[in-house]
Amino acid sequence: MSALNLEEYGAVVPLSADAERLVKSDDPEHPANLIPQLCREFYKLGWVTGTGGGISMRRGPLVYLAPSGVQKERILPEHMFVLPFAQSSVPKPGSTRDFVRVPSKKGLSESQCTPLFWNAFTARDAQSCIHTHSQHAVMLTLLLGKNAKSFRISHQEMIKGVRLGGVGKTLAFFNTLEVPIIENTAREEDLTESMAQAMADYPDAAAILVRRHGVYVWGPTWESAKTQAECLDYLFEIAVKMLQAGLPLEGDN
Numbered sequence: 233m234s235a236l237n238l239e240e241y242g243a244v245v246p247l248s249a250d251a252e253r254l255v256k257s258d259d260p261e262h263p264a265n266l267i268p269q270l271c272r273e274f275y276k277l278g279w280v281t282g283t284g285g286g287i288s289m290r291r292g293p294l295v296y297l298a299p300s301g302v303q304k305e306r307i308l309p310e311h312m313f314v315l316p317f318a319q320s321s322v323p324k325p326g327s328t329r330d331f332v333r334v335p336s337k338k339g340l341s342e343s344q345c346t347p348l349f350w351n352a353f354t355a356r357d358a359q360s361c362i363h364t365h366s367q368h369a370v371m372l373t374l375l376l377g378k379n380a381k382s383f384r385i386s387h388q389e390m391i392k393g394v395r396l397g398g399v400g401k402t403l404a405f406f407n408t409l410e411v412p413i414i415e416n417t418a419r420e421e422d423l424t425e426s427m428a429q430a431m432a433d434y435p436d437a438a439a440i441l442v443r444r445h446g447v448y449v450w451g452p453t454w455e456s457a458k459t460q461a462e463c464l465d466y467l468f469e470i471a472v473k474m475l476q477a478g479l480p481l482e483g484d485n
């Protein structure tokens with residue numbers, strides 16, 4: 233039987249046989265417990281309503297993923313998919329994926345956001361990535377207009393909660409925050425290449441906005457990804473209000 237070396241946990245876990253223990257833990261900080269709990273919080277913020285959006289986390293050599301198209305505020309630890317981080321290619325839904333653990337409940341498939349989460353894990357070495365359908369993000373992309381390739385804002389205190397590239401040093405009050413905007417596609421997974429390209433074009437960006445859809449935000453820890461998602465959502469919301477009030481997003485006049 234093939235085995236996955238979980239060196240960090242001092243154990244070699246045989247694939248399939250012992251996989252259930254990957255999602256059973258008394259530790260509230262374990263991804264299998266945290267993902268359902270955070271999805272409940274994000275639901276209350278309007279970030280993951282109507283089944284879309286979510287969060288993925290890495291733990292050692294593994295990636296934890298929620299199921300697709302389910303009520304995200306009701307998912308349970310036993311609904312988690314677990315994939316090894318080391319994959320020969322980005323694990324797109326429907327392609328060959330080396331699951332370490334799949335839920336026994338029938339009809340579940342891993343989140344359609346999986347290859348997009350993977351972009352953050354591979355290009356930024358992020359440990360967690362959040363996808364929201366926040367109306368603040370969507371409304372901002374509409375107000376900025378079809379030709380806007382990015383969102384820029386300066387002179388806002390909450391900029392200080394955002395990190396360079398999402399994983400580096402925090403920005404300063406006098407820095408200008410810039411978040412690229414990509415066009416939406418019919419299927420979530422079809423955003424994979426344009427998100428990767430935007431991340432390459434904007435190495436300092438901490439997130440990617442998707443026009444008429446939402447945002448992807450990541451961080452070096454789940455706490456940092458959540459903090460940055462909150463700061464960015466605040467900035468998206470205030471930017472919407474500033475644009476509606478006819479105020480410039482950059483400068484301090």
Ligand SMILES: CSC[C@@H](O)[C@@H](O)C(=O)COP(=O)(O)O
Pocket residue numbers: 282283284285286298299300301302342343344345363420
């Ligand atoms: C209203 S559902 C929209 C979703 O298909 C899509 O935008 C999305 O975020 C996918 O999330 P998933 O995790 O596959 O349920």
Ligand SMILES: [Zn+2]
Pocket residue numbers: 284285363365420445446
């Ligand atoms: Zn989405």
